[in-house]
Structures are given as structure tokens and as C-alpha cells.
């Protein structure tokens with residue numbers, strides 16, 4: 027049978043090639059660059075309020091004085107930006123766009139124009155979030171969780187005139203997030219349809235690389251869980267702008283309803299980010315251990331189970347919101363159960379490493395760093411999952427430290443592993459190894475410095491979302507004051523060292539060593555395309571014969587067998 | 599091999615149809631959550647029964663009839679499209695869009711009627727005497743309003759599809775537009791008993 031090949035022609039002009047491109051690779055890179063920009067915004071906000079926590083009342087370099095209102099706005103936007111405007115474009119839209127078509131062996135997404143539109147809607151949503159800082163009264167400051175009654179009242183819209191009501195804090199925040207959701211939903215439809223319909227010949231479900239599976243499971247999880255929040259956000263917007271009473275207890279409304287709607291999305295959302303990051307590790311670890319991924323099918327089943335469970339754990343965020351204790355027990359148990367499938371995935375990574383011939387390349391170092399850090403995050407999560415402990419630790423820096431130990435590795439270590447791994451593929455250049463190593467250590471160590479001490483502050487009772495503690499005598503004493511300073515210094519080093527990464531990108535793009543097709547001796551299809559892949563990716567389309575992880579197979583001479591290599595492997 | 603057949607059978611669903619189905623699932627979850635919220639409140643406040651007396655079963659029923667008719671005509675349009683009978687297809691599509699228009703006209707009359715009686719999104723008059731009852735009307739407007747927006751979106755979609763299809767281009771999109779239109783219809787089938795019949 028003749029294999030069909032791409033008939034589309036590469037667009038020529040600058041505009042169609044780099045800006046209004048429908049090519050999945052360009053769009054993926056656009057997402058990542060936008061994400062980097064938003065990471066700079068979110069990071070700068072973190073720098074400002076971290077500095078304020080360590081040196082209250084002092085003027086902040088590069089910023090100035092920070093009052094309580096702005097402190098709240100900064101924390102709120104930091105949270106939302108890091109989760110939805112950095113994590114999502116890095117891990118879901120960015121990686122999904124770059125990798126799905128290449129890894130399943132096709133030319134582009136199922137709906138390229140829709141894909142371009144989702145990026146532009148995403149860009150607008152970012153602009154709305156940033157613009158909100160400059161409207162009269164400043165950005166929204168009711169916490170990234172948007173809890174009513176605060177967010178439903180006009181209190182946080184510090185501008186009373188009707189039209190400016192709409193262009194003020196809460197509505198703009200909701201609008202920005204809503205546009206992001208629209209963009210992600212459109213992108214999600216594209217991912218699923220592409221993976222289901224456009225796979226290369228022979229790419230049966232269990233020959234699909236782990237990350238493509240995980241991206242799709244994450245997308246599905248997102249699409250299922252976001253609906254309730256969309257409905258909830260519409261009600262919140264009306265409460266805020268028009269003055270309805272959906273969440274107003276005086277009119278029969280129930281603020282806790284919003285908490286349910288929010289966390290029904292909010293908790294699956296962390297798995298939406300976690301799954302692609304785990305997928306990245308699932309690609310990197312076998313390649314640099316030169317061993318097949320341990321229990322590939324089992325991991326896929328486990329993560330499907332986890333995706334189902336992820337929509338029944340949400341109320342563990344509400345243990346102290348006055349929910350029924352019987353319900354709290356149910357959600358405690360659910361939360362503890364959901365750690366089992368993820369523990370399974372981690373064990374499989376360990377088992378893959380076990381006895382492998384490990385190569386300490388840059389991506390591998392980041393992947394190992396991820397595993398180490400996420401372990402701490404996951405284990406502290408297990409404590410918090412039990413409602414008895416959570417009632418004590420709720421809303422303290424223990425929680426802040428816990429979710430940064432999960433979210434930071436997921437978002438940034440996941441992103442960096444992916445960039446160090448796939449950079450040669452998409453640019454045709456190698457990143458500088460030495461700079462990469464320096465970058466790793468200057469991220470890994472300062473990250474721990476920043477957040478490890480916060481566990482102790484949290485256990486001592488320090489509350490989150492408070493801008494200064496002078497009236498809390500249990501916190502305003504040693505060692506907690508010093509811990510605050512240590513944490514801030516760690517954060518500053520952490521942020522400054524990211525310039526090494528940017529410099530590395532820049533210098534390697536210009537002068538980096540040229541990358542061959544398959545620099546890491548890897549099996550999956552993207553490595554069989556050119557570096558960088560041409561428009562249309564493959565010519566002709568590949569035909570798939572093997573699973574993605576046939577490393578060190580006894581019946582093959584090479585220690586890797588590309589998925590489209592027609593040789594027959596003997597199973598013994 | 600079982601694995602092989604799975605991958606083949608999934609691929610036989612055309613791309614566009616699969617995309618629209620996913621979109622529909624997403625939309626149904628959004629409306630489903632609104633309905634669940636409404637039901638939770640409704641069960642909590644038996645007194646909402648008083649408010650439901652004021653929704654107009656007549657207008658609601660009329661609109662149900664209009665939407666069901668439009669679902670029929672869009673099926674006919676698709677049949678005609680499959681038979682490549684462009685004139686007939688075009689006629690049925692326009693009828694469907696026209697039904698949408700009637701639906702919106704009836705809806706506007708109904709809204710005018712309710713607003714005249716003092717029932718609005720916030721119902722300020724009612725709030726003074728029966729604040730909990732006022733929230734019923736917030737639900738009434740948000741649910742029917744969001745649905746009406748979808749009717750409008752469906753009409754625009756069908757119109758855009760029609761522009762091409764009447765000349766014989768992209769005829770398969772008639773089916774996709776139709777799928778979306780059926781979803782709009784389906785949602786109404788849920789809203790109608792919840793808001794207009796259960797009194």
C-alpha cells in the first residue's frame with residue numbers, strides 16, 4: 027500500500043510563518059514563549075511579596091512600597107497566573123502541540139485553524155490578566171480561589187461606576203480565566219481528535235508513547251471538570267456585576283456551593299498539570315536508562331483510574347468550610363486512595379531506573395530532580411489528606427510549602443526537562459551542557475531553601491495570605507523571622523538563576539552545536555523526523571512496528587529500535 | 599487482534615463529527631452543572647413553588663413545539679444533503695433558522711411579560727418581601743438566557759454552513775450543524791419541565 031504524504035505547502039511570508047501560523051510546531055513554541063513571559067510576571071509578583079514578608083514595610087528594590095491591598099492582589103494573581111497561564115501553556119498546550127502530531131506520526135493537528143485560534147484567544151486572556159493591574163483600583167485580590175462572598179461583593183471592585191464595574195478587578199479576572207478556558211477547551215478537542223483519528227499506520231493504542239496518553243487523559247480530565255466552574259463563574263460574575271444572589275446567604279444563596287464548583291475543577295487541574303509532567307519523565311527515564319519503561323500498560327491503566335478518582339477528591343480543600351463530617355471522611359479516604367495510582371507510576375519509574383545504564387544528561391538530571399522534589403510534595407500531601415491533620419494545618423504555610431513542592435517541580439522541572447530533552451529536535455541545535463548543569467543546581471538548591479523552611483513556619487501557625495505579622499507574637503520570634511529571610515533570599519537566587527537558562531537558549535540558538543536527527547538514540551517517532559522537522563513533519567508518513575520503549579532488546583544489534591524500524595524482534 | 603480493531607473502528611468516525619461530539623459533551627457538562635445547582639436550591643427551598651407559578655407554561659410550551667419542529671426540519675435538511683438535493687436542503691435549513699428566530703421572538707415576549715410583572719434578574723421588588731424567592735428568578739434568567747444564547751449561536755452556525763452548502767460546498771457540515779442544533783434542543787427539553795412544568 028502506498029503511504030500518503032503531506033500535500034500542504036510551507037507558508038512563505040513572515041506573518042504566516044511565525045505569527046499567524048497554523049503549524050503545530052510554531053503554535054507550540056508560541057505557547058511556550060507566552061508561558062515564559064507570564065512566568066516572568068508571576069515570578070516578579072512572587073519576588074515582590076516574598077520580599078515584603080521578609081522585610082516588612084521596607085521599600086522593595088525594583089518596585090517600591092507594597093500595601094496590604096496590593097499584597098492581596100499580587101498573591102491572588104501570582105497563584106492564578108502560575109497555574110493557568112504558565113503551567114497550562116507549558117505542559118498542556120505547549121507540549122501537546124509540539125509533540126502529539128510528531129509522536130503519533132502525522133503532519134499536523136486535526137483542526138489547524140482552530141488550533142491557531144486557541145492560541146490567539148489564550149494570548150488575549152493573558153493580556154486581560156496583565157491589563158487588570160492597570161485599571162483603576164488595581165487587580166483582583168480575593169485569593170486565586172475566588173471565594174464568595176468577598177469576590178461576589180463589590181468590595182474588591184474598588185470602582186463604583188457601572189461601566190467601570192465591568193472593567194474592574196473581579197470581572198476582568200473572571201474574564202481572563204474564562205478566555206483561558208475557552209482556549210483550552212478548543213485545544214483539548216484538537217488533541218483528542220488528533221490522537222484518535224490521525225495516528226500513523228500501525229500506531230495502535232498500546233504503541234502510543236506515554237506522554238501522548240497522559241496529555242490526552244489530562245485533556246479529558248480538564249474537559250470533564252471545567253464545566254461546573256464555568257457555570258459557577260457565570261453566576262459569580264452576575265453576583266458581582268448585576269447583583270444577583272446566587273452566593274448571597276441573605277437571599278438563600280450558598281457561598282460553599284462555589285467552593286464545590288471551584289474545587290471540582292481545581293483539584294483535577296493539578297492532575298491535569300501533573301500528568302503531562304509525568305509523561306515527560308516517562309519519555310526521558312527509559313531513554314537515559316536504556317531500558318524499557320517498566321509496566322507501561324499498567325501505568326496507563328493506573329492513570330486512567332487516577333483521572334476518574336480525581337473528580338471525587340475535591341472537598342479535601344474544604345475540610346474546615348463546615349462540610350458534613352461524614353463527607354469529610356469520604357473525601358479523606360478518596361484523597362489517600364488517589365495517591366496509590368500515582369505511587370504506582372513513581373514506582374514504575376524507579377523500577378525503570380533500577381539496573382539501567384544511566385546516562386546523566388541534562389534532561390535526566392532534571393527528571394531525577396523532579397522525582398526527588400515531588401516525593402516531598404506528595405508525602406506532605408498525604409498528611410494533609412487526612413482531615414484531622416488538615417484542620418490544624420489548613421491555610422498555613424505548611425500548605426503553601428506542600429503545594430509548591432508539588433506544583434513547582436511539575437510546572438518548572440517538567441518544563442525544563444522537556445526543553446532540555448526536545449530542544450535539539452525543534453531547533454536543530456544542542457543546548458550548552460555546562461550552563462544546563464549550573465542552571466539545574468542553581469534551581470534545585472535555592473528551591474529547597476525557599477520552601478523547606480516554610481514547613482516549619484507553617485507548623486508554628488503562620489497563616490498564608492497575610493502581609494505582615496507584627497501582631498502575631500508566635501511568629502514574630504526566632505527562628506521564624508530568620509526563616510522568612512532565608513526563604514526570600516532563596517527565592518531571589520532562584521529567580522536570578524533563570525537568566526542562565528534564557529542565556530543558554532539564546533547562545534545555543536545562535537552558536538550551539540548542530541543536532542543530528544536522533545541525538546539521544548531514542549525510539550519514538552519525533553526523533554525519526556528531521557531536526558527541526560520540516561513543514562508536514564514526515565515524508566513519507568512513518569509506519570509503526572514497535573512499542574515506544576524497546577531499549578536494549580536482546581535480538582537487536584543497536585540498543586534501541588525506532589518505532590518505524592521494520593526489523594522483527596524475537597520475543598523469547 | 600482486538601487492539602487493531604479498536605484503532606480502526608475509532609478512525610472511522612470522521613474528524614469533524616468527533617470534534618462536534620466533544621464540544622457537545624463539554625456544553626452538556628456546563629448546563630448539567632447549572633441544572634444540578636438549580637435542583638439543589640430547589641430542594642432546599644420548597645417555597646420556590648410560589649415563584650414557579652409565575653413562569654408561563656404557554657410560552658414555554660410554544661417554544662418547545664417550535665424547537666422540536668426545528669429539530670425535525672434539520673433532520674430533513676441533512677437527509678436532503680445526503681441525497682445531494684441542494685434546493686430542498688437549503689429550504690429546510692432556512693426553515694430551521696427561521697424556527698430559531700421564532701423561538702427568540704417568543705422568548706423576548708415572555709421576558710417582556712415577566713419583567714413587566716417585576717421578575718427580573720435581581721427582582722428588586724421581590725427582594726424586599728421574599729429575598730429567597732428572588733434567587734429563583736436569577737436561576738430562571740441565567741438558565742434560559744444561556745440557552746437562548748446557544749440558540750443564537752446555533753442559528754449563526756447554521757447560517758454560515760448554509761452559505762457554503764447551498765452551492766454544494768462542504769455539505770458534510772450540515773450534519774455537524776445539525777448535531778449542535780439537536781444539543782440545543784436537548785437542553786431545552788430539560789429546562790422546560792424544570793422551570794415551566796414542575797409547579
Ligand code: HEM
Nearest residue numbers: 072101102105108109169170426433434437490491492517
Ligand atoms: C518562583 C517561585 C515561587 C515563589 C517564591 C512562590 C512564593 C509563594 C508564596 C510565598 C505564596 C504565599 C503567599 C501568601 O499566602 O501570602 C505563594 C502562593 C501561591 N503560589 Fe507561589 N511561589 C512560586 C512559584 C509558584 C508556582 C510555580 C506555582 C504553581 C504552578 C505557584 C502557585 C501558587 C499558588 C496557587 C498560591 C496561592 C495563592 C493564593 O493564596 O491565592 N507558585 N507563592
